[in-house]
Amino acid sequence: MNDTPSPLRIADDVLHILDQTRLPFAEHELRIDTAAQAAHAIATMQVRGAPLIGAIGAFGLALALREAADDAALDAARRMLAATRPTAVNLAWALDRVARAVQPLAPSARADAAWHEALAICDEDRAANRAIGEHTLTLIHALPATGRINLMTHCNAGWLATTGWGTALSGIYLARQAGLDLHVWVSETRPRNQGLLTSWELARAGVPHTVIADNAAGQLMREGKVDAVVIGADRIAANGDTANKVGSYLKALAARAHARPFWVAAPWSTIDLTCADGDAIPIEERSGDEVRVVRGAEGGITVLDDSRQVANPAFDVTPAALVSAIVTERGVIDTAAGRTPSSTELKVVSR
Numbered sequence: 093m094n095d096t097p098s099p100l101r102i103a104d105d106v107l108h109i110l111d112q113t114r115l116p117f118a119e120h121e122l123r124i125d126t127a128a129q130a131a132h133a134i135a136t137m138q139v140r141g142a143p144l145i146g147a148i149g150a151f152g153l154a155l156a157l158r159e160a161a162d163d164a165a166l167d168a169a170r171r172m173l174a175a176t177r178p179t180a181v182n183l184a185w186a187l188d189r190v191a192r193a194v195q196p197l198a199p200s201a202r203a204d205a206a207w208h209e210a211l212a213i214c215d216e217d218r219a220a221n222r223a224i225g226e227h228t229l230t231l232i233h234a235l236p237a238t239g240r241i242n243l244m245t246h247c248n249a250g251w252l253a254t255t256g257w258g259t260a261l262s263g264i265y266l267a268r269q270a271g272l273d274l275h276v277w278v279s280e281t282r283p284r285n286q287g288l289l290t291s292w293e294l295a296r297a298g299v300p301h302t303v304i305a306d307n308a309a310g311q312l313m314r315e316g317k318v319d320a321v322v323i324g325a326d327r328i329a330a331n332g333d334t335a336n337k338v339g340s341y342l343k344a345l346a347a348r349a350h351a352r353p354f355w356v357a358a359p360w361s362t363i364d365l366t367c368a369d370g371d372a373i374p375i376e377e378r379s380g381d382e383v384r385v386v387r388g389a390e391g392g393i394t395v396l397d398d399s400r401q402v403a404n405p406a407f408d409v410t411p412a413a414l415v416s417a418i419v420t421e422r423g424v425i426d427t428a429a430g431r432t433p434s435s436t437e438l439k440v441v442s443r
């Protein structure tokens with residue numbers, strides 16, 4: 093699995109992360125050797141993307157256990173890390189997994205065991221993402237498009253958002269490797285502009301793409317310039333309702349209106365069977381300053397002063413009825429055709 097770039101590097105038993113708040117303008121690595129630094133990196137979005145924050149949370153817990161590893165310390169560190177970002181379930185999932193692995197052990201053995209569990213989470217994430225890419229490639233091959241295939245994506249669900257390959261972008265990378273004539277519409281994704289990260293990734297991989305303002309998506313679909321939309325996910329409820337970066341829902345509505353497939357690509361760890369439907373998914377409200385200040389290479393430009401009220405929900409929920417397929421490492425759940433895989437327990441309400 094070494095043939096994918098990764099936003100994190102392990103050296104000297106500590107973490108080195110690519111600071112995503114400085115991308116795409118500067119490539120800058122940060123050293124993370126305490127749980128507090130890991131929590132800060134997640135909360136400030138130096139690292140972001142559901143699978144990646146899960147992995148960093150897991151390493152953060154291991155780092156905490158190097159300082160104190162009794163039950164009270166474990167619980168406190170877990171809560172501190174879990175409180176950083178609420179929507180992506182991968183964070184809580186990874187923290188639970190590490191805690192469960194170390195709880196039966198003596199405190200002296202916990203830090204090393206937690207570190208190994210975090211490494212295993214990363215290995216499994218890369219393998220899952222590669223498999224997601226292969227399943228997505230099958231969907232791409234099945235598109236009725238003749239000539240160049242035009243996909244649309246939102247936010248960044250590439251390798252930067254995971255420990256390797258990405259989710260929504262994994263299939264795009266494999267399609268490119270397979271020599272498919274493919275072009276990607278990349279929506280800018282205000283207010284944090286994760287679309288610029290996607291453009292940065294795609295440019296590095298030589299994937300033809302065009303960045304658009306978020307509001308251009310509907311017109312492009314109307315003009316027949318989009319064959320399918322593929323996005324990642326932060327949490328998928330038991331009925332298939334999908335939380336992802338705010339703006340995903342509008343793209344799903346436009347895709348349905350123009351009879352275009354809308355695919356959600358995510359590892360199984362993004363599925364939360366304890367959420368019956370999308371109403372149970374917590375939606376993160378971030379600082380209004382992200383809307384007030386437009387960031388660029390030279391810092392930020394204030395476009396609205398703080399006398400004005402601003403709302404900044406960071407995610408939205410796309411109802412399962414608008415999702416054509418959920419692609420996980422276990423295969424494709426074709427929600428449009430009313431088929432669920434018998435080997436799994438996902439209680440998707442098929443339509």
Ligand SMILES: CSC[C@@H](O)[C@@H](O)C(=O)COP(=O)(O)O
Pocket residue numbers: 140141142143180246247248249250253254258259260286323324325326336337338406
């Ligand atoms: C493979 S990442 C999937 C999602 O986490 C991604 O699309 C997304 O919404 C990321 O949001 P972010 O706020 O940048 O962490």
